[in-house]
Amino acid sequence: MVLHDRSSTAGALLGVVAIVFLVGQQLSVLFGLLNFMSVLVDHSGADAWILSGNVRNVDAGNLISGRYLDRVIGLAEVAWAEPVLIGNGLFRTPDGSFESVRVVGVRRPRLTGGPWAFAQADERALLDLESVTVDRLDLKKLGQPWPGTVTEIGERRVRVGAVTEGARGFQGTLVFASLDKVKDIAKTPPGRYSAILVRFQPGTDAAVALARMRRILPECSVYSTAELSALTRRYYFTQTGIGGSFGFSTLIGVLIGVVIISLTLYASVLGRARDFAVMRAIGGRRWDVAVVVISQTLIITVTGLFVGFLLLATLLNATGRSAIPCYFPSYVPPILAAVTAGVSLLGSMIALRQALRAEPAAVFH
Amino acid sequence: MATLRLERIARDFSDGRQVRRVLFPTTLELMPGQLTVMAGPSGSGKTTLLSIIGLVLRPSEGKMFLDAREVSALSDDQAAALRLQQYGFVFQQPMLIEGLTVRENVLLALGVQGRRPPKAVVRKADELLAALGLAETGHLQPRVLSGGMKQRVSIARALIKDPAILLCDEPTSALDAESGQVVMKILKRIATEQNRVVIVVSHDARVFPYADRLIKLENGKVVSDTTEHYTSSNATEP
DSSP, rough: TTTTSHHHHHHHHHHHHHHIIIIIHHHHHHHHHHHTHHHHHSSOOOOOEEETTTTSSSTSOEEEETHHHHHTTTTTEEEEEEOOOOOOOOOOOTTOOOOEEEEEEEEETOTTSOOEEEESGGGGGGGGGTTTEGGGTTTTTTTOOTOOEEEHHHHHHHEEEEEEEOOOOTTTEEEEEHHHHHHHHHHHTTEEEEEEEEEOOOOOOOHHHHHHHHHTTTTEEEEEHHHHHHHHHEEEHHHHHHHHHHHHHHHHHHHHHHHHHHHHHHHHHHTTTTHHHHHHHOOOHHHHHHHHHHHHHHHHHHHHHHHHHHHHHHHHHHTSSSOOOOOOOOOOHHHHHHHHHHHHHTTTTTHHHHTTOOOGGGGGG | OOOOEEEEEEEHHHHHHOEEEEEEEEEEETTTTTTEEEOOOOSSHHHHHHHHHTTTOOOOOEEEEETTTTOOOOOOHHHHHHHHHHHHOOOOSSSTTTSHHHHHHHHHHHTTSSSSOHHHHHHHHHHHHHHTTTTTTSSOOGSSSHHHHHHHHHHHHHHHHOSEEEEETTTTSOOOOHHHHHHHHHHHHHHHHHHHHEEEEEEOGGGGOOOOOOEETTTTTEEEEEOOOOOOTTTOOO
8 A cells, every 4th residue: 555555655754754854953953052052061071160159051150269279179079170261352354354252261281171172283272372273163254264373352462273173152153262361352350260170089979079069169159060061051942042942843843744644644545445445344353454554654654764864864964064053962863763653653543533434334335 | 154044134224313214124044055146226225235244234123143143233343253254245346455466455355354364375366366267467456457357356355265155246237248247157156166155236137147046125125035047138048
């Protein structure tokens, strides 16, 4: 039936592919954006972050005193602590225009909180006081500032020393520099930082260490890296409309798929009402009719999942290194496949209901 | 072989406002080895009677027995199981399932409840098709066959499970005279040589000469039931 009734099969297949592709694409953009939101936290290499009190996300903290560094370094559980300073500046491009950038200052020589992947040169470039990094995806926007290019950020002279890979923040272009250079660019008061990053000694109970840090720094927010990442993502997801927007578009994708699947399978069953009546007359039970309809749906679903994921993989591969945010965690495809299968079966329910109405007596006319 | 016994079987239909009796109490005994033709004009109740005999319609009154077992009040699934085991159907239109090959259509009669037919049965399907003059058609799609060939496939589908009872609803009405005669000869042979209950519903006088028993219905009532040899002026002897 699946092969014979090609138009219905193609229609239902389109519905399944639409769900997988549209929803998958939406989810990949959402997860890509979620990655952007917490990119600094996720790649910091720290176990804990200390920020100003009552922060709602990593980007919205006040400056904190550098004296807190001395307090946490004194703890037995702490292997090291490093300050990070985040500010904003205007990057001068070769044509004289400006681009707003977010400058992240990291302390030499450890460079904790700094860039983690490079397209050109490496982190040693930041050992130079004037050096900054730009991201590969921002090169065009910034006027192709390849390593060696001298320009200004916040009216301060900088030299591009390296090109990073995948260092993009939710709030814009990320430029890494030394702590002193960012102080100069952002004109922050001396001895104050955006955050302090902490690494625990090996074998330390993180919960115990975090509790101790919270006790000695009651005026600060102390989070594990995972907690801060989740907090930041949750904040942007719920407070910026991204969650609602993606939820709605995902729902639309699912609805479009369900409607296509329902209508095509229903039309297919209507066209085959006589066949189902014959099945019943020659000894088929309602259950056997249901098995035919559900099997047909499952065959179409499995084929649609294969085609849909193939198209999605092609899209993700094509956009993976582009400026379009896209990321697909490995746990998502099985969930998406299961949801699509469920939705397809749901879409086949109207068709199934119609098929089960086939009366064996209808064959005698 | 099975014997069918109907005791005061009647059937009413309701259109929601009024109840209409389409089959009045009818008592019959249908024996194996006979080709029984039920004849009558449209609305005479012959198709209703065939549907009740075929367990696809429940009677409003009366009882039906297959051998000693009452079968007029079976559940849907019980009736389906009995149809699968004991009944073969040949419909007015061949009603073959497009998308399945001729062989698959024949085997569907056995596999309709999901069981995969054994290889011996597949061989039997091919032998049956050959016996009905359809050798080498097993792999074809039904759409490439003529009307007569399709009807013979539907006979093969009915016979593949060796049914005790073969019910045929106007099996020749969609066929030309020559194909119709071929089909009727096959049905006659099945009744007499294989000792089955074969019931043919028809208002086509050309099938009457093949009847061992001719039951005529009018307005929901049996008006004649004869086992005399019947001939019509325009029919040839079987």
